[in-house]
Amino acid sequence: MSLVRKNIIANLIGSGWVALISIAFIPLYIHFMGVESYGLIGFYLTLQALFAVLDMGLTATISRELARLSALQGKAQEMRSLVRTLEIVYWCVAIVVMVVVTLLAPWIATQWLNASALSEETVHISIILMGMMIGLRMPYGFYSGGLLGLQQQVLLNVIKVVAETLRSGGVVLILWWVSPEITAFFLWQLIISALGAAMMAMALWSSLPASAAKTVYQGAIIRRLWRFAAGMSVISLLSAILIQMDKVILSKMLSLEAFAYYAFASTVAVCLAVIIGPLFSAVYPRFTQLLANNEESVLKGLYHKSCQLMTVLVMPLALVISCFSSELLRLWTQDEVLAGHAAPILSVLIIGTALNGMMTLPFALQLAHGWTRLAIGMNIVAIIVLLPALILAVASYGASGAAVIWLLLNVGYIIFGLTLMHRKIFRGELRYWLIFDFGLPFLTSMGVIICFWLLLPKDMGTFGQLLWILITGLVSCCIAAWTAPAIRLELLQRVQIWR
Numbered sequence: 001m002s003l004v005r006k007n008i009i010a011n012l013i014g015s016g017w018v019a020l021i022s023i024a025f026i027p028l029y030i031h032f033m034g035v036e037s038y039g040l041i042g043f044y045l046t047l048q049a050l051f052a053v054l055d056m057g058l059t060a061t062i063s064r065e066l067a068r069l070s071a072l073q074g075k076a077q078e079m080r081s082l083v084r085t086l087e088i089v090y091w092c093v094a095i096v097v098m099v100v101v102t103l104l105a106p107w108i109a110t111q112w113l114n115a116s117a118l119s120e121e122t123v124h125i126s127i128i129l130m131g132m133m134i135g136l137r138m139p140y141g142f143y144s145g146g147l148l149g150l151q152q153q154v155l156l157n158v159i160k161v162v163a164e165t166l167r168s169g170g171v172v173l174i175l176w177w178v179s180p181e182i183t184a185f186f187l188w189q190l191i192i193s194a195l196g197a198a199m200m201a202m203a204l205w206s207s208l209p210a211s212a213a214k215t216v217y218q219g220a221i222i223r224r225l226w227r228f229a230a231g232m233s234v235i236s237l238l239s240a241i242l243i244q245m246d247k248v249i250l251s252k253m254l255s256l257e258a259f260a261y262y263a264f265a266s267t268v269a270v271c272l273a274v275i276i277g278p279l280f281s282a283v284y285p286r287f288t289q290l291l292a293n294n295e296e297s298v299l300k301g302l303y304h305k306s307c308q309l310m311t312v313l314v315m316p317l318a319l320v321i322s323c324f325s326s327e328l329l330r331l332w333t334q335d336e337v338l339a340g341h342a343a344p345i346l347s348v349l350i351i352g353t354a355l356n357g358m359m360t361l362p363f364a365l366q367l368a369h370g371w372t373r374l375a376i377g378m379n380i381v382a383i384i385v386l387l388p389a390l391i392l393a394v395a396s397y398g399a400s401g402a403a404v405i406w407l408l409l410n411v412g413y414i415i416f417g418l419t420l421m422h423r424k425i426f427r428g429e430l431r432y433w434l435i436f437d438f439g440l441p442f443l444t445s446m447g448v449i450i451c452f453w454l455l456l457p458k459d460m461g462t463f464g465q466l467l468w469i470l471i472t473g474l475v476s477c478c479i480a481a482w483t484a485p486a487i488r489l490e491l492l493q494r495v496q497i498w499r
Contacts, residue, residue: 009151011278014157018164020273026167027333029185032175034336036117037182039256042263044186045114046129046247051097051134054139058086059145064367066149076209083208084219087201090142094135094252101131122183124256127308129186143200148281152207159203163196225368235372238379242386242409246402249390254399262399263337265345268321268329269353275313276357279306280364287368300426300485307361307437308484316439316445316476318354319445322347322470323453331466348403350370355410358438362421369425378417382409441480441487448476 015292031037065082069075105127109115117121130267141161147156171188178184251259282308320327323345329339368375386409393401423432452472460468481487 007151007282008278010154010157011281012275014160015274017161017280018441019271020324021165021168025172027173027335027338028172028265028339030333031262032172032180032336033182033185034117035254035260035480036115037258039263040113040118040123040126040182041185042247042260042267043251044126044252045263045267046244047101047130048134048137050241050245050248053060054204055244058090060367061288062142063145063149063285064095064288066146067151067288070150072292077211077213077215080208080211080215081218082221084215085203085219087139087142087218090139094138096144097138098131098135107292112252113137114254118182118256119322122181126186129183129190133186133190133193133328136190136197140193140197140200143197144206146202146204147207149285150207151285152280155203155207156200159196159199163192163199172190182255183236187225194440195468202473208267211313219365227477233389235379238383239377241383242379245383245386246390246394246406249394250399250402252427253394258399261338261341262345262402262493265342265399265403267350268342268346272314272318272350272353272357274394275317276310276360278315279310280360284364284367287364291368300429303361303365303426304429304432304437305490307358307433308441308486310361311438311441312477312487314354314479316349316391316444316449316473316480319446319449320469320473320476323449324456324472326351327456327465327469329463334407345399345403348400348407352403352407352410352475355414359413359417362418365425366421371424374417374420378413378420382412436485440483444474444483445480448472448479452476 026038029041059305062083066079069079069082079493085139105124109120109123109129113123113187121353144156144160147153167189171185174184174188247259247263250262254262283302286302287299290296290302327344329346330336338385366372366454386405389405390402393405395401397404418433421430423431452468452475456468457464481491
């Protein structure tokens, strides 16, 4: 089994489990704490994403540099010095984040959030705990990026599964047996965040090649890498603004309860990261290594094959959730009010998120080339257009308006982003991407899903509805795989081997 395939499988299993337990327990969080408390959790996720811009591109930098150096000989000491240098910088940033959020907590609790059921003191304490959690989650992500670059993704996913199981499953027991308060929720999350960061740090350092020389901070490393890191930092900042702008605006313009419904739908839509993230994580280091070894033809083949795999795995799932959002949320939450508010929003958000996911592998190709200007330019233009569009849409149509804007934003990325990229990288490959990497698998699966949706019997019970939806997803995924040339060829080769 190739290393890329092994890493994809490990990432899918790890991320799949993490997403499953994270999403599966949401109805229990709401049951124990109430909808308004879940609105605070949604605000925490937004705050975490916004402060991620202080990563300054260091996670992407360490991943790219460790992938590049691991393909070369005699680079053990350079790799260890790289990690030590960026690690010190990163922990300093994490501490700053904790202090800043703590100082802002009183203002956020009284001037920004519109809580009614929760006391001002509870919101204040919760925000302080959020800041400490965000600070600890940042090194967790940094060390994860290092393991990705070393392609130690099986080890990475073992740690993720352990830490996230304790985080999501353990907090349910805390809410049930200890206290059903939002502060108890965040306190447990804080403890597991500290544990997870320590586990990731030990895993990365033990995975680095040994060196007799002492590992110390080297400022020269920062000077050498600052251009790429700066470009990634700007991209992270702009991406965070784009992805979180809707939630920031909604948290101010809507009540905390109304915002909770949007946050819930957004959390479900992000479940697609269970597929998008593992593919990106497995392919990006390989892209970098192939470029370092000047294997362009192999790189081109891997690019198209991985994009087709992304389409086959992501688009049918997104379309099924979009078409059957109401049925799925009712079956899962057993809450008619929650499903009624969230389903229309989810139907739109999930398609926008899927299209956003389709751009991750082209983005990985740009990063492998060290090209960050395109993403920066696209994001700046998008922000200029997005901010007034969101304010108008939310004022006129509420949360649903924000979801539509998110969808249109990602349609624009597909149309303009890919066109500009393929003028510089793999020139002449845009048409192939639009037809074979995306178009045929997407359109055929969409046709199948619409047919199943229209033919859904109205008198089916709970089990019958779930079975119908599962069959729809399976058939649409198979059709998409058959219409993607590289995936079809891979499947036929596998069948011949098994024979």
